[in-house]
Amino acid sequence: MRADVLVIGAGPAGSALARQLAAAGVHVLVADRKSFPRDKPCGEFLSPQCQPLLEELELKDLMTELGAHRVDGMRLYDGERPALGRFRAVCEAVAPHGFGVRRAVFDHALLQAAERAGATFLARHTCDDVLRDGHGRVVGARLRDADGRSIEVAARFVVGADGVHSRVARALGLQRQDTWLRQFALVAHYRGVQPEATAEVHLLRCGFFAATTVDEGLFGVNLVLPQDRLRERSGVDWDGFVARHLDAAPRFAERLAEAGRITPWRGVGPFAFSTRRQTVPGAALVGDAAGYVDPLTGEGIYFALFSARALGRALLLALAEPARETAAMAGYCRERRREIAPRLRVARILQRGLRSPWVVHRVLAALRRWPSLADLAVTLSGDSAHPRELWRPSFWRQFAGTGS
């Protein structure tokens, strides 16, 4: 098999990239080890800035078509009373709300959009390794199909969009394991929870519950905890394990009391993962495969769509003018770093802060007292605005002008 671009992984990063490239006439193959629709453990909150990126992919009405639930902000609890933060319209192009939609539904729709644009999907094809030429340039990948047959695919570019702990990143020798944050999550869907216009986070002594209403009125629940807490599970099933933590989040326990869990608990972790570089000659990493911190701020899908767009532009340039490949790929890394690195730093600071109940308590007390501060925190964490906007007077004028 042969392609201009072989994309490994059909999550939001891989499918968005495939759609952009295929729409521009590039011959794209997308391989995923799973068949679709497939589930992906996630908070399933699409932050406000995802919508403009979907519009660029000519998927303006996708959220409406999928019946996604509109999310206007976030309620943060460290006990009974929430701090309520709402997204504010600080940027004309970004509406002040996000969406809740199941990943099985969203990812499948995005993949179908890539196929409609002309990309070819290889379901249940797992990437085992990359292929290199005599100069070390990546020239393809070795896949394994559902029957265990090995297939070599030649490609001018191979893209690793295969998520956290990317096999492609490892094959390229770019993976760096983060050991400072070893968290895991349990994820399930419930039916029968009263829908709310805001997502909710219930902070525990260590870890948190995060939840939002999604399409079909379902309710997605995540419990995120340090990995060593898994030891406490001995002797109880997952429901029993979750119930112990619900004791520390009484408002959340109330919300779930009448509801029924309709999917099994799925575990995932650890998440923190980074890479030394995101490109080598003939290959690049995108989305979580290029680096990810944690699910607290709910920005991973935005990072995936943003980095896919940036990489798509670079690849189009490199395919059209091979002599400019190095500059194009360096441009991708710069653009990605500029947009994502400050947000990852904020996410790391938040994660460290969360380890101190004293800090959590003080911060939430302040957010409850000053609703504008809560709006600011939610607007920044939900990526409506980049942290660097804080230095611009125009941002503050806009922010003040949108208060209730």
Ligand SMILES: Cc1cc2nc3c(=O)[nH]c(=O)nc-3n(C[C@H](O)[C@H](O)[C@H](O)COP(=O)(O)OP(=O)(O)OC[C@H]3O[C@@H](n4cnc5c(N)ncnc54)[C@H](O)[C@@H]3O)c2cc1C
């Ligand atoms: C508990 C949790 C909650 C989260 N909550 C949110 C949230 O609310 N909002 C948000 O924006 N982000 C959230 N995130 C982050 C978000 O899920 C990711 O950032 C996002 O899925 C990244 O998309 P991706 O396309 O890079 O990777 P993925 O969505 O992980 O897709 C990777 C794909 O690659 C495939 N694959 C893997 N290995 C191979 C291989 N060797 N060969 C072929 N295929 C392969 C997989 O099957 C998968 O389909 C959360 C993450 C976690 C863990």
